[in-house]
Amino acid sequence: MFDQLKNSTRTNIICIFGHPIQHSMSPIMHNVAFKDLGLDYVYIAIDIAPNNLKQAFDVVRALDIKGANITVPHKETTLKYVDEISPLARRIGAINTIKNENGRLIGRNTDASGAKKALKEANININGKNIMIIGAGGAARALAHSFIEEVNNLVIINRTSDRGKTLATELTKVYHKEVLYKKFDNKIFEEMLPSIDILVNTTTIGMFPNILLSPIPKNYLHEDLTVFDIIYNPLETQLMKYASEKGCRVLGGLDMLIYQGISSFEWWTNKTPNIELMKRSVLNEFVVK
Ligand SMILES: NC(=O)c1ccc[n+]([C@@H]2O[C@H](COP(=O)([O-])OP(=O)(O)OC[C@H]3O[C@@H](n4cnc5c(N)ncnc54)[C@H](OP(=O)(O)O)[C@@H]3O)[C@@H](O)[C@H]2O)c1
Numbered sequence: 001m002f003d004q005l006k007n008s009t010r011t012n013i014i015c016i017f018g019h020p021i022q023h024s025m026s027p028i029m030h031n032v033a034f035k036d037l038g039l040d041y042v043y044i045a046i047d048i049a050p051n052n053l054k055q056a057f058d059v060v061r062a063l064d065i066k067g068a069n070i071t072v073p074h075k076e077t078t079l080k081y082v083d084e085i086s087p088l089a090r091r092i093g094a095i096n097t098i099k100n101e102n103g104r105l106i107g108r109n110t111d112a113s114g115a116k117k118a119l120k121e122a123n124i125n126i127n128g129k130n131i132m133i134i135g136a137g138g139a140a141r142a143l144a145h146s147f148i149e150e151v152n153n154l155v156i157i158n159r160t161s162d163r164g165k166t167l168a169t170e171l172t173k174v175y176h177k178e179v180l181y182k183k184f185d186n187k188i189f190e191e192m193l194p195s196i197d198i199l200v201n202t203t204t205i206g207m208f209p210n211i212l213l214s215p216i217p218k219n220y221l222h223e224d225l226t227v228f229d230i231i232y233n234p235l236e237t238q239l240m241k242y243a244s245e246k247g248c249r250v251l252g253g254l255d256m257l258i259y260q261g262i263s264s265f266e267w268w269t270n271k272t273p274n275i276e277l278m279k280r281s282v283l284n285e286f287v288v289k
Pocket residue numbers: 071072073074075111114134135136137138139140158159160163184202203204205207230231232253254256257258260
């Protein structure tokens with residue numbers, strides 16, 4: 001991983017903060033792309049517990065770390081610790097990318113554009129569709145804000161009512177379009193899924209290492225449903241397996257990961273990485289595993 005280090009006094013450090021973090025494929029794809037472009041950068045994954053997040057940003061400033069990605073569960077809390085927030089990230093209420101400009105930390109959100117690009121490339125049209133998003137965390141916020149204006153109906157399902165209700169209420173207010181919130185419950189899936197066109201999983205249920213879990217039992221899925229599971233580790237989640245068996249159209253999180261990563265990379269370096277190389281490096285990691 002560190003074979004691209006040329007001069008340790010000048011090497012630019014980028015990191016990703018998460019908890020847990022062992023599932024992350026971001027170091028692999030970014031390090032491959034830095035090396036490919038001959039950039040003296042290194043990308044490091046760091047496990048930061050929620051109560052240490054503030055200190056982590058102090059370290060970013062002190063060590064002149066050039067940028068960071070933010071993942072589960074820190075995307076919302078990060079808003080408190082940066083100096084400037086892009087209008088989109090502020091509207092979404094979640095940051096997944098930081099750039100350090102001479103000690104000033106600027107936060108953006110590239111999850112929203114990454115998800116939309118992945119859907120577009122897969123020819124999945126959200127326009128006029130009934131969408132159910134399960135989860136109300138950082139990723140759910142990005143997707144909900146980027147989908148709301150195009151869809152027919154949007155329903156948010158979440159385990160913790162406060163978080164789910166807050167997101168639904170906020171969307172309703174900002175976009176003048178009613179967004180429903182329902183508590184995460186099998187009864188709700190049974191009742192509502194028959195009228196849903198696209199189901200988006202943004203919970204961590206099924207993510208490595210808990211790969212046998214699915215947020216929804218197989219029997220509630222139906223063949224007219226498109227299932228977008230934004231988890232990318234594993235590449236095919238249990239939910240995606242169930243959905244394929246039921247004849248649904250299925251999209252996993254890998255392409256979203258690549259597209260959100262490209263936007264971050266371009267912002268940090270002003271260079272465009274090789275998409276195919278980044279994608280191959282992640283796929284190769286799964287083969288090796
Ligand atoms: N493909 C990509 O590019 C990409 C980008 C971003 C995120 N992701 C993936 O998306 C997932 C979520 O990321 P995030 O940053 O949004 O995380 P987050 O802010 O921590 O949100 C996690 C969500 O999962 C829900 N959840 C967790 N465990 C649950 C359980 N046992 N039962 C029901 N709900 C549960 C949480 O509900 P509560 O509110 O009740 O806690 C919350 O809604 C992760 O798997 C991440 O890797 C992928």
